[in-house]
Amino acid sequence: MSDIIKKLPYPIAGLMLACATLGNLLASYGEIYRYFFGAISACILVLIVAKLIIMPKSLMAAFENPVLASVLPTFSMGLMVLSTYISSFNFLASMLWFFAILIHLLLIFVFTKKYIFNFNIKAVFPSYFVVYVVIVVASISAPALGHQNIGQYLFWFGLLSYLILLPIVLYRVVKIKSMPPPALPTFVILTAPASLCLAGYISSFPHPNNVLISFLAGLAFVMLGAVATKMPPLLKSEFYPSYSAFTFPFVITAVAFKGLAAMSGFYGLIIFAMVLEVWAALIVIYVLCRYMMYLLSIEFPIVKSKKNQAS
Template identity: 75%
Template sequence: MGDIIKKTPYPIAGLMLACATLGNLLAIYGSFFRYLFGALAFCILALILIKVIVMPKSLVTAFENPVVASVLPTFSMGLMVLSTYFTSFILFANVMWFSAVLLHLILMAVFTFKYILNFDIKAVFPSYFVVYVGLVVGSISAPAIGQQSIGQVIFWFGFLSYLVLLPFVLYRVIKIKAMQPPALPTLVILTAPASLCLAGYISSFPQPNNALIYFLSGLAFVMFVAVAIKIPNLLKSEFYPSFSAFTFPFVITAVAFKNLSSINDFYGYMIFARFLEIWATIMVIYVVIRYLMFLLSLEFPIAQTKKKQAN
């Protein structure tokens, strides 16, 4: 067990977030799916908490890497989603949700002080969206615990942050490029912010503006297609902890278009939403398997084949 804790990377928090969100997404098909993926999320939560307690210095070290530091807030995002699993105990759910929002703000402040105030465009990655736009998970989860008004404020913060960050991230990805292999999976995060804002907007605003919905859904669709084209090549790489990036962006895109299809004017998106559900579920299961094999020091079959070919 000690070896597993030691090997547990902090980016696995992204997988925790994805599992918790996917559990809620698939709950319509039966409570089994919600409990299954919810249980996986809680298991990952336990691993992360144990590592922080047993190896506190590892958290300090994590902040020295801009990619890892920028995905750490997926932990607080995951806590926001997991709080919705306790709506039967509304006081506990509220405490958990507010604590998660506060933690996210703290992580955001530390990241801003360390990387934004010492800005270097070469240190910018798509995962920067996680730090600022990621707070919009609060807009999605807020209505479930009776905090819709706060969810609306969070949405506007996240949406404006997205508009500010987008030019810098696109410039970094398109013009500068030169991203190291371990950071390449973060390209998938490009599909998350617009979808997250779309899902948060629909969730926290009873009467959403159609113009804003068209803007966000169009941007979310374009980003999804752009990322989906690159997925086959990205999946061919060896395993990195950043594989977590293959999960939540697709899950939240599925959530966004499912929420969108529930609005009468946008019912036609239902088929696309169903496709996204299947896509996101496959990606989460795939990454769960890859992480299990990594933590248990087992070789993935494809990796074994590549080694044989290389020899």
């Protein structure tokens, strides 16, 4: 177990966030699905905390890499989603929720000081959205804990951050390109912010504006299409801890369109949301298996066959 903890990469926090969110997404099909994925998320949380205790210096080392540093906030947001699993214990859940927000704000401060105040366009990756926009997860979880007003404020912060970062990140991805292989899976994160903002807006605002809904839904759909075209080669690539970037973006996109379908009642949108749910569940299970094989040092069959062909 100690070997697994030492080998555990911090980007697995993205998988932790995705599992917790997927559990809530699938709860409408039965509580068993919710608690199954919630339990997996909780297990990952325990492993991450164990690593923080055993190897505290590893966290400081992670901040030296812009990709690793920018995905660390998935840990705090994972805590926030997990707090909804204990919402019946309102005080305890609220304390965990506020604690998660404080951790996230601290990570924003540290990241901004290190990478924004010393800006370098080549150090910009789609994972920058995680630092500033993924806090909108609070807007989705806030109503369950009775903190809807706070969720609304954090939505506006996340949306403004998204609009500021979007042209910068797109310029980096489209014009400069040359992303190192371990960072390539972060491309999938492009589909997350618009969907997250859409889901947060629907959740925390009782009377949403149709113009803003249409704008976010259209942007989410375009980003989903752009990312979908890149998925086949990305899934065939060598495993990197950044594989966790495949998970939450698709899960939150399914959450967003499921909420939009429920609000509109449009049959075609309902079917589309169901397809997204299936895909989100499959990709989370796939990445979970890849992580387990990585941690247990089991070689993936496709990778093994490629090595045999090369030899």
